[in-house]
Amino acid sequence: MKELLHHLLKNMELSVGSGENNFTMSRGSFRYRTRLRWRRKLYPSGYEERDDGFTLTYRDSTTNEDYVVDVKRNQGRYDVSLRSAPGRVNRFWITFASDAWEHFYGCGETYSTLDLKGEKVRIFVAEHQNTRRISGKLVRDTVAGKDPERDLPFSAYESYYAQPTFISSRKYYFHADTVKYAEFDFSDEKRVTLMFQERPQFHMESGRDFREVSEKLSALLGHYGKLPEWLYDGIILAVQGGTETVDARVCKALESGVRVNAVWSQDWCGCRRTGFGYQVMWNWEYDHSLYYGLPEKIREWKEKGVRFLGYINPFLAIERELYRYAHEHGYCVKDKNGEDYLVTITTFPTAMIDFTNPAAYDWYKKLIKENMIGIGLSGWMADFGEYLPMDCVLYQGNPDRMHNQWPAIWARLNREAVEEAGVKDEVFFFMRAGYTGSVRDACCMWTGDQHVDWSKDDGLPSVIPASLSLGMSGQTIVHSDAGGYTTVMNMTRTKELLMRWQEMNVFSPLFRMHEGNQPGRNVQFDSDEELLAHLAKMSRLHVILKPYLLKLEEEAQKGVPMMRPVFYHYDDLYDNFKEYMLGEDLLVAPVRKEGRRDRHVILPDDEWIEIATGREYQGGTHLIQAPMGSIPVFVRKNHTMITDETLRELQEEMNR
Numbered sequence: 001m002k003e004l005l006h007h008l009l010k011n012m013e014l015s016v017g018s019g020e021n022n023f024t025m026s027r028g029s030f031r032y033r034t035r036l037r038w039r040r041k042l043y044p045s046g047y048e049e050r051d052d053g054f055t056l057t058y059r060d061s062t063t064n065e066d067y068v069v070d071v072k073r074n075q076g077r078y079d080v081s082l083r084s085a086p087g088r089v090n091r092f093w094i095t096f097a098s099d100a101w102e103h104f105y106g107c108g109e110t111y112s113t114l115d116l117k118g119e120k121v122r123i124f125v126a127e128h129q130n131t132r133r134i135s136g137k138l139v140r141d142t143v144a145g146k147d148p149e150r151d152l153p154f155s156a157y158e159s160y161y162a163q164p165t166f167i168s169s170r171k172y173y174f175h176a177d178t179v180k181y182a183e184f185d186f187s188d189e190k191r192v193t194l195m196f197q198e199r200p201q202f203h204m205e206s207g208r209d210f211r212e213v214s215e216k217l218s219a220l221l222g223h224y225g226k227l228p229e230w231l232y233d234g235i236i237l238a239v240q241g242g243t244e245t246v247d248a249r250v251c252k253a254l255e256s257g258v259r260v261n262a263v264w265s266q267d268w269c270g271c272r273r274t275g276f277g278y279q280v281m282w283n284w285e286y287d288h289s290l291y292y293g294l295p296e297k298i299r300e301w302k303e304k305g306v307r308f309l310g311y312i313n314p315f316l317a318i319e320r321e322l323y324r325y326a327h328e329h330g331y332c333v334k335d336k337n338g339e340d341y342l343v344t345i346t347t348f349p350t351a352m353i354d355f356t357n358p359a360a361y362d363w364y365k366k367l368i369k370e371n372m373i374g375i376g377l378s379g380w381m382a383d384f385g386e387y388l389p390m391d392c393v394l395y396q397g398n399p400d401r402m403h404n405q406w407p408a409i410w411a412r413l414n415r416e417a418v419e420e421a422g423v424k425d426e427v428f429f430f431m432r433a434g435y436t437g438s439v440r441d442a443c444c445m446w447t448g449d450q451h452v453d454w455s456k457d458d459g460l461p462s463v464i465p466a467s468l469s470l471g472m473s474g475q476t477i478v479h480s481d482a483g484g485y486t487t488v489m490n491m492t493r494t495k496e497l498l499m500r501w502q503e504m505n506v507f508s509p510l511f512r513m514h515e516g517n518q519p520g521r522n523v524q525f526d527s528d529e530e531l532l533a534h535l536a537k538m539s540r541l542h543v544i545l546k547p548y549l550l551k552l553e554e555e556a557q558k559g560v561p562m563m564r565p566v567f568y569h570y571d572d573l574y575d576n577f578k579e580y581m582l583g584e585d586l587l588v589a590p591v592r593k594e595g596r597r598d599r600h601v602i603l604p605d606d607e608w609i610e611i612a613t614g615r616e617y618q619g620g621t622h623l624i625q626a627p628m629g630s631i632p633v634f635v636r637k638n639h640t641m642i643t644d645e646t647l648r649e650l651q652e653e654m655n656r
Contacts, residue, residue, distance in 0.1 A: 028127025114577035126158035218559020222440030234259030277517035283320035298376035307378035331360035357395035385433035408437030452493035471561025481514035493522035570604035607637035
C-alpha cells in the first residue's frame with residue numbers, strides 16, 4: 001500500500017490559476033459563483049529522492065516559474081506541501097489517478113448517497129435543508145415536501161458538516177490542511193481532481209484494512225474522548241412546554257415502563273411561535289415563568305435517574321437581555337457598516353456572537369458554565385455553526401477563512417466549558433455542523449434536521465448514509481432525531497414513521513427523540529398507549545445493548561466508528577447504504593419504506609443468525625419479515641464482541 005501512495009504522489013498532476021468568488025446567503029444556504037480568470041496545467045520538470053521522502057518540481061511554461069512540492073514520509077504517512085506560489089495565483093488543482101472500480105467515502109456528511117464516485121463535492125459548510133439547486137434553479141423545501149418519494153441528485157445538496165477528508169476503497173485516507181472553499185471532484189472514472197483556493201498541504205496514509213485506516217486518520221485528527229456512561233441507560237425523551245408539562249410526561253413514560261435516562265427540553269430558555277412552528281427563544285438563561293423552579297426540579301428528576309438537557313447555539317435573540325449586553329460590549333459579528341450583522345433564521349432576525357473576539361468567546365463560555373452547567377444541566381444540543389456570512393466583518397480574521405472553521409470553533413468553546421467546569425464525565429453536548437477540528441472537540445454528532453417522512457434525500461432513509469459518511473470522516477459517534485424534525489407543507493409525522501425510526505435508533509450509539517418544529521401536528525411518543533408500549537420495549541432493547549455499546553465506544557476512542565458501512569468488514573457491497581454494521585458483530589437493516597412489513601436484506605459472505613427468530617442465513621439476498629415492533633438485525637455466528645447473554649436478552653425482549 002505504501003507503494004500505491006508513492007506512485008499516486010509521484011505521478012500527480014498540478015494546475016494553477018486565478019479567480020474570484022461570489023457568495024450569497026439566504027437562511028444559511030449559500031449560492032456560490034466563481035469567475036475563473038485563467039488556468040494552466042504545469043508540466044513535471046524534476047524529481048529528487050531524499051532520505052525522508054522526495055521533491056517534485058513543476059514548470060509553468062508560460063512564465064517559466066517553478067513550483068516545488070515537498071513529499072515527506074513520517075512513519076508511513078505522507079505529508080505533502082507546495083512550498084510557495086506567486087501572489088497572483090489563488091487556485092490550485094491536484095489530480096491523482098483512479099481506477100474505474102475505486103470508491104470514495106467521507107468529505108463530511110452526505111445524505112442522498114454514500115459512495116462519492118461520480119460526484120463533485122463542495123467542501124463548504126451550509127444549512128442542509130433550506131435550498132436545493134438543480135441546473136442553477138432554486139427548489140425550496142416547501143416544494144420538495146410535496147413528494148415523499150423525492151430523490152434529488154447529489155449536486156442539489158449542501159451539508160451541515162463538510163471536511164476535506166476522504167477514504168478510498170483502496171484503503172488509504174486523504175486529508176487536506178485547508179480552511180477555504182474547496183471542491184473534490186470524483187466524477188471522472190480514471191482521475192480524482194481536488195481544487196483548493198490556498199496553497200495545498202495534505203496528508204495520505206494507507207492501512208491493511210478500513211479499521212487501520214480509521215485509526216491512522218484518528219491519530220492525525222484527534223478524538224474527543226469518552227462520553228458519560230449514563231447515556232446508554234435508556235432513551236433521551238424530548239419534551240417541551242414548561243416544568244409541569246415536562247414533569248407530567250416524564251412521569252407517564254416512567255410509569256409505562258420506558259427506560260428514561262434524560263429529558264431534553266429545548267425551550268428551557270423560552271419559546272417563540274413563528275410561521276415555521278414552535279421555536280426556541282435564543283436567550284441563554286432559564287425562563288423563570290415557563291420553567292419555574294427549574295434548578296430544584298432538575299435535582300428532583302436526577303434522583304429518579306432522569307437527567308435534564310437543554311439547547312444553545314451561537315446566536316442571540318435581539319429582543320432579549322443577553323443580546324443587549326452583547327451589543328453594548330461589541331461582541332457581535334459586524335456588517336460592513338459596523339452594525340451588528342443580523343441573520344434571518346427561518347422567519348426572524350438574530351445576531352451572531354463573534355468568536356474571534358477573545359472577550360466575546362470567554363463571555364459565551366461563561367454563559368454555558370454558569371447558566372447551564374451551573375443550574376444542573378447534564379447536556380445540550382449545540383446547534384448551528386454554518387451561518388457565518390461571507391461578507392461580514394470579524395474582530396480578527398477574514399470570513400473566507402473563518403466560515404468553514406466556525407462550527408469547529410463552536411465545538412471547541414463547548415468542550416472547554418465542560419472541561420473547565422470539571423464535569424466531562426457527567427456532561428455532554430451534541431452538534432450537527434462541523435469541519436476539521438470537530439472530530440477532536442465535539443462529543444458526538446446528530447445527523448441534523450431530517451424531514452418527518454420516508455424520503456431518500458431527507459427522511460428516515462437518509463440517516464444511514466449521513467451516519468456512515470461521518471464515520472468515514474473520523475466522527476465515530478453519530479445518532480439522529482428519532483422521528484425526524486422538519487414539518488413543511490402538508491407533511492406530518494405518522495405513527496408508523498415514529499415507530500420505525502425508533503426501531504432503527506435503538507441500534508445506534510444514542511437513543512434520542514425530537515418533538516419536531518410543529519409538535520401539535522406530529523405524533524409523539526405518548527400519543528396513545530400503543531406508542532408508549534412500543535417505546536418502552538425499544539428503550540429496554542437499547543439498555544440491553546449497553547455492554548456492547550460500551551465496547552464499541554472503546555474502539556471509537558481509537559477512531560473506529562460505532563456505525564460502519566457493511567464493506568468496512570466485508571470487502572464488497574461498496575454501494576450498499578441501506579444497511580449498516582453496528583460494530584463488527586451486528587448487521588442492521590431498518591425498514592425504510594412506508595407500509596412495508598418485510599424487506600430484502602443483503603447479507604455479506606458469512607454465517608448469520610437473525611436475532612429475533614434464531615434462524616440461520618448464509619450470505620446473499622433474503623426477504624426478511626419485519627412486523628411493526630421488529631427490525632431485521634443479524635449477528636455473526638462467530639461473533640467476538642457481543643456476548644451470548646446480551647443476545648439472549650435481546651431475543652427475549654424482541655419476542656415479548
